[in-house]
Every structure is written in C-alpha cells, then in structure tokens.
Amino acid sequence: MAHAETQTASHHFTTTGLDNRKVAIWMFIGSECMLFASLISTYLIYKGKSVVGPFPHEAWTNPATGQAFPPILDIPVTSVSTFVLLMSSLAMVLALAAVENRGKPVPPGLSGKILSSSKLWLFMTCLMGATFLGFQAYEFTSFVHEGLTIRTNLFGSSFFTLTGFHGAHVTAGVIWLGTLLAIDMKRGLQPKDAVWVDIAALYWHFVDVVWIAIFTLVYLIQ
C-alpha cells in the first residue's frame, strides 16, 4: 500500500486506496480467465474426437497410406520450457521488489547489488519468456514436420489455437517487459513507476499460472 499512497495526488483520491490501473488489471485478468477457460474446455471436449491422427498421446497409422505417426506431445522437452517459464516469475518478483525499493539503502555485498538491479531481473524475465517462446516455436515446427497442422484434425485445431493464444500472451508480456526495461535503461524506473511494473508482473504471473493449467491438462493427463 505504501507506494499506492504516494501515488495519490489531490485529484487522484481513490475509494479503495489502490491505483486505478491495479484495480483494472485484476478485472482484466478475470476476463482472461474466461478466455482461457473457453479455450481449454474446447480442447478437452474435443479430446479423442479427432477422426484422423496424429494424436497427442497415442501412435497412429494412417489406414490409407500405412504411414505411421508417433505420439505428438514431447513431455520432457516441454517440461524444460515449463520450468524456464516458472523461473521467470521469480525473476519478475525480484524486478518489482528492486523497483519498489529504489532509493532505499542497498544491502552490502555483491548479493545486495544483484538483488537491487531491476535491469538485471527485467532482462532475465524477458530472456526466460523469450526462451519459452523459442521452445514453443521449435515445438510447433517439429509437430508440423511430424504431420500435425492446425488444419489436420480437431486435436491440431484446438491444440495450436490454445497454445498459440498462450504464446501470443507471452509475446505481449515480453514486449511489455522489454519496454519497461528500455525505460529503466534510459532514465531508471523509480518507485513512482512501480505501479506499471506491478501490473505487468500481475499479468506475467497470470500467464504463468495459465501455462501450469495447460501443461497439466494438455500434456500430463493422458
């Protein structure tokens, strides 16, 4: 609440004491929940309904051509990218803390210096987000090579749409955080800018949590 307090100028009085942007981002996230709920439900409803392969977890042989398709999803590889995305949330937390604590005395030693560098942690968040997107690009192209496109069957349509929407959200997040990083490099983010970092962080954590749901429901549960 401390930083919200300093935000309120005379005409920026708010009923809850929270910044308007923070209230709005929570509602935006509520709306996004319904968006991903619709996507995930559709994927689950269509699970096992495809009339032709390839399939996510089972091998399939095309009866017409005799061509064999292995199961599409590669859980070990995606586990790695999931871990990277989860770690990016940690970096995000540190970035926000560094911005909020700017101007306070930095704890002595190297660790104090590292922890108080918002540039470092914003960069790490972006980097890990971009790594996740790299994995997703690799995943998508290898699936296409294995014979699954967005047009192939219901699995292809619903899988690529669901994970593609999530990827688009990660991309938007990386651009957003990248912009904050650019501002930080240019003039340095101050505690008064913390709300911008705060709402970007909330969005980022949300995108992360959605991925946990997708990873569990789409990849792990067979």
Add this chain to the structure above:
Amino acid sequence: MATVAASPTYTTAGARRTGIMDWLTTVDHKKIGTLYLHTALFFFVVGGVEAIIMRWQLMRPNSTAVSAEVFNQLFTMHGTTMVFLVIMPLSAAFFNFLIPLQIGARDVAFPRLNAFSYWVYLFGGLFITIPILFNAAPDGGWFAYTPLTGKAYSPGQNMNFWVLGIQILGISSLAAAFNFATTIINMRAPGMNLMRMPMFTWMSFVVQWLIILAFPVITIALFFMQFDRFFGTNFYVSAAGADPLLWQHLFWIFGHPEVYILILPAFGLVSEVLPTYSRKPLFGYPVVAYSGILIGFLGFGVWAHHMFSVGMGPIADTVFGVTTMLIAIPTGVKIFNWIFTMWGGAIRFTTAMKFAIALIAMFTIGGISGISHASPPSDLQQTDTYYIVAHFHYVLYGGAIMGIFAGIYHYFPKWYGRKMDERLGSIHFWLNFIAFNLTFFPMHYAGMLGMPRRIYTYDAGQGWETFNFLSSWGAFLMAPAFLIFIWNFFRSKTRGEVAGDNPWDAATLEWSIPSPPPEYNFAQIPMVTSRYPLWDLTHPERMKDIPHSMDGWDEAKLRTGEHVTATGVHEPDVAPMHIESERKSAKELGIPMPNPTIKPLWVAAGILVLFSSLPVMYAGKTLAAFAMMAVGAVMFVGFLYAWLTTPMEDAH
C-alpha cells in the same frame, strides 16, 4: 500527505479545441456519452428501417417485395444492429454520462480509454453495417449458428463481416467495462459506500461484470469461426468430428448474460425515474440491488434454455428449465419493488414516468411468456416460432427500449439544460405504446398457430394473415412515433424550456450541480451521508427511514487535498453535501483536467484496418491484405505507444 498542498501550476499547453476537432479529441465522459447517444440513435434508424422492410414483405402472403437472400440479411442485421449497435450503446451513453455524476467523480478512471471505446464502437458499427448497401450483409442470423455459417454453407463474404464486426465491437465493450467497473470501485465520493450508490450505478456495475465475464467466451467462439473460415481449422466442421453444438453452447453462455447486459441498465434507469416522480425513496433498495446481483449470477447458469430442441436429454433439460424458472424470482422481485415504490406516492405522470410504468407492464408480459418456455415441453411447441419473437420484443423493446426512453426524457434536462417538450413526449409515448403492442401482441397468436421465425414469406390459408397484417401496421406506426421523438429531441436542445439544475426535484448527486454539468462536474467532491444525498438537503421529510452515517469521511479527508484557484485561494477538494450552482472554468478553480487527444481515435482506426485486411485476404488479394495488416499494425502500435508515453494531464 503534506506534499499535496504544494501549489499546482496549471498550464494550458493542451488548449481546448473547437468544432469538429473538439468532438474527435474529447476525453470528457459527458461528451463521449453524447457521441454514443447520437450514434446509437442513428443505428436505431438503420435497424428500424430494416424491420419496416421486413414487415412490408410479411404484411401479405406470398409477397415478393424482397428476395429470400435480402430477407436473410435484413433479419440478421436487424437483430445484430438492435443488440450491439443500439441498445448496448444507448446504455453506454448513460454509463458515460451518469456514472461519474452519480458517484461524485470528476471523470471515469481512464478518460482516454473511454474515447477509444467509443471510436472502436463507431468503426465496428460501420464495418458491420456498410455491407448491406452492397447486398453483402451478414445473413446467418444474429446468433450465427454453425455449421450454416461455416465456409461450406456460407461461402460469401457476408458472414466474414459479422464475425469480424462482432469481434471489433467486443473490444469496445470490454475496454468500456474495465473502465466503468474501475470507476465504480475506485472513484466514489467520500461516504458513497456501495449501499448508497444510485440504483442505475448499481445495475451498471452488475452489467460491467457480465461484460467482463461473458464477452471473452464469445470472443473465443468467434475466433474459432474466424479460424475455420480464414485458416481452414475444424472447430465447427462436423465431417472432422466437431460437435455441432459447440458454437451454440459458447454463443449462449455469452448470449444469455447478454440479455441481462441489455435489460439491467434500463432497470437501473427506471429505478431512478420511479422514486423521483413518486416523490418517495425506492422501495426495498437493498433487495433491488441484491436481486440485480443474483440475476447476474444466475444469468450464467441458464444458457441452454435456448437449446431445448437440440436433444440434450432429460437431465440437462430439467436443470436448465429449473434454473430458468429460478431467475424469474429476482426479476419478479424488482417488479414488486417498483410497484411498491409508486404505492402511496404523490405521482407525477411525466413522459419519463409513463415510459417507466410501461416498462413494468410490458416487461411483465414478456417475462410471463418467457416463463412459458422455461418449461422444455412447452418450449418445444414455441421454439423457432413467432411466439419467441413476441417474447423477446416484449422484454427488449417493452423493457430495454421503454426504459431507455424513460431515461432520455428524464436526463435530457441534465444533459442539455433544457426540457424536452412534454406534450410531444406524451404523443410519442402513446403512439409508440399502441404501435408496439399492435406489432408484437399478434405475434403470440401467429406463433401459436405455428408460423416459424425467419421465413421470408408464407402461403395464405394458415390463419396467419390477420396477425401479420396487424403486426405490419403496428410497425409502420412506430415510424411516426419515432420521428416525433427525434423532432422533439433535436428541437429541445436549443428551443426547449430552460430546465434549471434540478427540474424534477430528484435525489441523487447528478442533480446537485448545474445543467449541463461543467467539465469538472463537481467543484468540490460532495461527502454524502445517505443514499439520497440531495433529498437530505431539499426533502428531509422523505428521509425518515433512510439510514445515515458519516462512514468513510475521516479516511477521505486524510487522503484528499486541496486545489488552488486562479486567484490563489486554497479550496479543499471535498466538502459536506452541498448544492453547486456556480459555473466556473476548471482553470479558474485550479482543477486539472485531462487534455484532449486524437490518439485513441487513431488506435481504433488501426484496429479497423487490421480487421478489414481479412475480407481482402478472403477475396484472394493476399498481397494487399498483408499490406493492410502492416499498415494497421503500425498504426495500432505507433499510436498506442504515443498515447501511453503522453501524460494524461499537463504537469502540475
């Protein structure tokens, strides 16, 4: 917070613009409300003309005035227009104009986002409407059931305009909903706790949540349809194993909350009108508020009552039949609240009051016919007949439109400082009331006799002729009624009787300031002690049973500061409930106002270009489509960046 007292130096770097630029760059919620109001009235004429052509065609059997193809476009666009381009934006006009005034705020939470919402609405409305001039309008019904609307059965561009147009309009509705919900949560005047908010603001609050939670579902359903049509996915392709009911489920999970999005703002408006002209507080205020919330919750659990005829099985049919009957309870509760509000009141039968009473009566008829198809066996007789058409026009026209007319007559003096002519208003009311019933009451009978919806013509000898003839004449009579309204509306802006600040002797904050309100709304934010703050000053005798307290005052005093007027006087930003009749400029008062800006308009235009590229791609002009996408993306990103990096106000 001693720092707040530092004297703000208000500059005029962003000088106010005049004329057309004033409207293109405005970020004032009242002006944006005015834009919504006029645009929606324009689309009302469009949707009305579509209806009248349909009634001309159906007046007699075997008519050939329009072809089946054109008729399909007419009923699709009539429904789409009235729902998305007329009733929702008319409600948005009142959200804009009223919410900040009713809660004692100087503007909405995000003024520039508010302008953006309007421009997206205007562009989306034009995008979806203009094709009808080229005989290429959407033709798959406002519900756009798949697989009919898939590429296989609707290969033309028609449904592309629908799916993309609704997508654009969804952006507008969602952006506005985040804005208004934040405004209501966060910008209430000191003492204006939730149980003191005017009922219109309450119902609007529920509506914003419905939009926030229901629109993403249609967004996804539309994306699936869009991907199917443009990129060859299989979401709605039965041959690929797709569930033919997926679209219907997603559409109605959105579609049923949507009917409450349409009706609740009108409920809110009559809840302001009835107490004012009955000179009594609203009967059972908390019950009206809670029943609105309950309607919002239950509204998400009834969607499949639109699908009884698809064969969901006895369990699903029973569940959705029961939940649908349940939702009638909170709705019925409101009806009784309004009746008891009038009971024993000293009623003034102004035009606004007549429309409000008409809503109670007409909505009740529509509600009762609604309950008759909450029961699946009964619904199977009625579904897809004119009985349904009669039902939803009684709730949407008899309910939403009557309530909005009540709101327009009631709030016109606040909006323009002059009253609308009461005699013309009365003629408008009666002609409209008679024409409305003449149009839609016979449809119950035509439907019971088996006349299906959406047919473009019919054979003689099935007993439908008389009812159709009456319905058509009713529809034709609505036109002069509406013209009288339009004449009265535009004439009264400049020549109506000067109204004064509180012409109806009303009770809420918007009536405690000048008419029309100054740009800053409140020179000093009022600190309220009850839910009828103005009656506390003008009619304490009506306030005997209304709870009073000074909750929220102390904290607010701590956190608000003061503004410094042009003459250097320090004015506290808040003051106990008072009446403001002086009209000064924001500059004189030292109240910082957001600068006008054209950037939201350009961002909205970027979205329009982006969406317009897809029909171009569909027509096979891939290169042109990619060029448009690039232009649209650059416009969108560039102007959005410029918007976000420009401070809303001048430094102070």
